[in-house]
Amino acid sequence: MDLKKRILEIAPETQFVEQGDIKAIVPSSSFYALAKKLKEDEDTSFDFLLSLTGMDFGDSLGVIYHLESTKYGHTCVLQTSTTNRENPELYSVCDLWKTANFNEREVYDFFGIRFINHPDMRRLFLRDEWNGYPFRKDYDMDSNPLNMTNEVTEDKTTELTIDAEGNVIEKENTLFDDKEYVINIGPQHPSTHGVLRFRTSLQGEIIKKIEPYCGYIHRGIEKMNENLTYPQTLALTDRLDYLSAHQNRHALCMLIEKALGVEIPERVQYIRTIMDELQRIDSHILFYSCLAMDMGAITPFTYGFRDREMILDIFEQTTGGRLIQNYNVVGGVQADIHPDFVNSVKKFIPYFRNILKEYHDIFTGNVIVHQRLKGVGVLSKEDAISFGTTGGTGRASGWACDTRKRKPYAMYDKVDFKEIVYTEGDSFARYMVRMDEMLESMKIIEQLIDNIPEGAYQVKMKPIIKVPEGSYFTSVESSRGEFGVFLESKGDKYPYRLKYRSTGLPLVAAVDTITKGGKIADLIAIGGTLDYVIPDIDR
Amino acid sequence: MNNFCKYFDSFFRGLKTLLVGLKTTIKVFFRKKITEKYPENRATLKISDRFRGTLTMPHDENNQHNCVACGLCQNACPNGTITVHFETVENEEGKKTKVLTNYEYDLGTCIFCQLCVNACPHNAITFENSFEHAVFNREKLVKKLNRDGSTVVNKK
């Protein structure tokens, strides 16, 4: 099926840009209709909104949508924009894809684009009283000095709707009414895994509604990238999702390499794949540990950390960093693998296979764990796709969303591994997906570790890297889902816009749906199994 | 009746899993502990050579370093950790060269990304694996990497 023709049928004014990835530029007036068609039509069925990126094109403000069909696997990139910089308004697609809800709020927060028919047009990351929109190119960096007054949390929110005459009117929605018993869980809380804040409306122990508040660790990495050269931007990817540091950096390196058309030596691909998988094991051990701790068992937590240290030792030996490794660089890796690397990995894998049984004995098999995780926090497959909860969470709901299988990169099309998919969609399935994935990761490593080919570990790059004009998107399977990087380049040595598809934001967006009717303790267990990393959400 | 059986069945099954858990922990209880005794083992502590603890400028026995104060590292640094102070002097042949006076390095904001080391064409700076840097005073973290009275190695 010719997608281009299809799009033109629905929205004839669409233009196509073919620099980098092919992009369809749709006028804002016909955009919503097109999106709805693309999603609902049987032969296109773009049911997965991979990424939603706000853009400041200079004269206009716009949004770029990356759509994907879970049924057919095809993708398309749409762009729409408005030239009204004073009062930009676009149509919301949050009724088509649930994940758009938070993403549009993010765009509103950064660019000031208001989405019509969005039920909750509040800022997502910044404080309500923030001046201006920081991601616009004309934003004055000094316009918001540090404000030390306590934040006032509004219980009201605005919605833009269109009345019968076609005028935009503002409507007020209530988040929590005065009679509700609202309790803050976070930002400083031992089990929100960082500084996430949930405003939770309770009825006794039962959760009626959860409103997640992000931005307590919003560091403006994407904005900073616009003033950094490409090698410098790499340094910040490690700090996004620090438990997928290798994978994040891998994604950005791959993107730049793809844009530049650099051929990467096979040795590098091997090393990167092994490192990615080690990182995955590392992250999943930490997931296990933290889940155990959240559920009140400190002992499994220390077991997890005990074994994680062995991976960290391997990392440190080769990359010189434990948590943040700075290993991948454009065109290869920072340094060749340590002479002991192969040996220590080979020593680690049988050890860990063995010790994993102990994990299952103490935690997985435990009846209390079963009671607390099974049947709790069910996320249906439809919701998972609509929210875009990739990674373990999606696979636990029966959505085979592994990027390593869908869009193979590095060595993943040459190794044999199974994609773990569960269908229950409950907390226990989410937990088991990760536990099983560790075994698969070990399988992948075992296939590669003995066959690392000789060769260069780096392609010499020019000191100043300039990416050709165009827009590019690459994604990798990070430890907790599909981590995508979107780059809009103007041919400069600085990226024009670099956006990371957060793996955690869809998870947080889905928390309200998952926890509804659960208890406080369930929220903690669900939070543990969703396995989000907050700096990755807030960026 | 079926419910009744199920009740007992789940009860004993549950009991068994609990006992398995208890068995696992008691095994670990008697296992050798893996704790590394940090301050006591300072003498024997092995830290990977590649570990990046702090930036240093190696000096040879003549108190000479390799830095020509070109400033490439300063440009490569993403967050202004390095400031190269230099003065321009004329040498005997009348050629103006930069001479390093103070290589200022702020350990407090360094992110150990290795871009400066990669950028340096003369291998003048490198990362060292020491890690005991905690201080009481923020200013103490801003370090001068070149030693007093050091000079640049003469390249033939």
Added chain:
Amino acid sequence: MGLKKPKIKSIKYEEFQDNESLEKMAAELNANGANVILGAVDDVINWGRANSPWSLTFATSCCGIEFMAIGAARYDMARFGFEVTRPSPRQADLIMVCGTITHRMAPVLKRLYDQMAEPKYVVAVGGCAVGGGPFTKSYHVVQGVDKIIPVDVYLPGCPPRPEAFLYSMMQLQRKIKLQKFLGGVNRKEKKQK
């Protein structure tokens, strides 16, 4: 009587970093002369305080994971008596600011610090907390927690390794041991009418 030199097991006084600041502090404290009896009581109290700093569970980003690592088996901060981390600021003795503090988080951190019971300490862990770290040019990051709350020990690194955490805790112990408890440690803010 010479200046007091706080002793830490297994590391010699001279091998520590930044003894100058410590000595300066000691000199200021001893400017009015030292009372021998009070001094002895002080020593006991300070010994107790130095060996039992319970930290608030406060981690915003990467450094928090390394903080968890020192709580776990390999590095085991329990050996020093630090292992009790209290989630409530009322019961904590120190904040280890592990990670970036953003503008939105700053009032929260300040509030938590305010709500802590005296005597309280702050350790700024990692580049972000010391001075903004990788995010010195960001519009939403506080350039060092010392802009908001007084910091006692600065621990650079991105993130610091677990041993460095322990080292910073020993530095803090040295500082605590030097203070005069009965001379009014931390009594800075006065009641407002």
Added chain:
Amino acid sequence: MNFILLITAVLTAFALVFAAYWIAKLLSPRSYNPQKGEVYECGIPTRGKSWMQFRVGYYLFAVLFLIFDVETVFLFPWAVVVRDLGVDAIISVLFFFIVLVGGLAYAWKKGALTWD
């Protein structure tokens, strides 16, 4: 003598708390700031009142407990003498016991013991 000791123990408990409290009060350093006395809620000012009507689920358990506990207290004097009285004792409280068990079974069946 027992009662004197009981009073001693009570006074000891009070003395312990009192003494420790005043040592802390006298010695501890203090600081004042407007936020200090406010409620801790993860670093965010709290919303609304904390004293509120609470879930009925707990209340139900309290009532159940009351019934059972009172009945157990009744059983204690009987328990002491059951050895000497033998079978008569069993029969005499059998009815009582059946009511006790029946009550639990009824509550169970009614679903009072599960709450969602």
Added chain:
Amino acid sequence: MFDFSVVSSWIHQFLTSVMPEGLAIFLECLVVGVCILAAYAVIAMILIYMERKICAWFQCRIGPDRVGKFGLLQLFADVIKMLIKEIVELKNTDKFLHALAPYIVILSSILAFACLPINKGMEILDFNIGVVFLVAVSSLGVIGILLAGWSSNSKYTMIGAMRSGAQIISYELSIGMCLLAVAIFTGTLQFSEIVAFQADGWLIFKGHIPAVIAFIVYLIAGNAETNRGPFDMPEAESELTAGYHTEYSGMHFGFFYLSEYLNMFIIAGVAATIFLGGWMPLHISGLEGFNAIMDYIPGFVWFFGKAFFVVFLLMWMRWTFVRLRIDQLLKFEWKILLPIGLFNLVLMILVVVFKLHF
């Protein structure tokens, strides 16, 4: 077996011979009070040290070892620190109840503690209704917890207190059932007599099946009663930050901390007293020589040995299991533990009446 009452009566006689009786009794009470305090403090310290070390060993680490030899002085450091920590004055609380709560918690645990017979003739409170008294005073603690949670005027403490209330009163029942079973078996409610009853064999051996069941149920229920993991719902660090004592600082918090450990010891001590024979040495009928050697070991050593063994069991459970959810916890009590307790009671009656025991 050495009878401690010889010493106490000798002291009493000596004192009354040199001073009026009122003064003598006053002095004795003073000594008793000091002894209670000292024992209370020392045991708390041992327990906390033990907990730290044992939990470390379970977790593959070594625990405190830098403060004093083997970290033995760690606890003194903690106590000193806690004692001089500021007690934060809170706004908007019910000040009277807020201050009262620690008194009640400590009162309950000290009174229960005083009930334990440590050695022959070395029990402070030895009522003829001792078991009922113990149940009564130990359930006083829940009032303290409820007050603490409610008076703090914080949402976390409120939920913590509510949970705690529901939990403690529920598990109270199972404890009652176990004690009832013991009362049926021994035919007395006085602790000293319960111990004396076990002279020819500990109850857990004499009472075989029902006694073992009662012992296990008692351990589980006792663990829950003291709010320790896997039943540490009211505190539930990862959910409610610090539960009902979130707003307590310094020594005020210290009392809750202290009483938690002491309550654990009380549970262990009572278990040791009623099931494991208290200060009674281990006797195996037939082995006279062995029994004689056992008799040489003083009673309080036996008592503490047994109590700390039970404490170890409790810690083992605590450091292995995952926390239950509040509704599961109540379900567990009402649907599993209580029926077992009732069934066990019937079993015990049958065993006693038909003399099926040893």
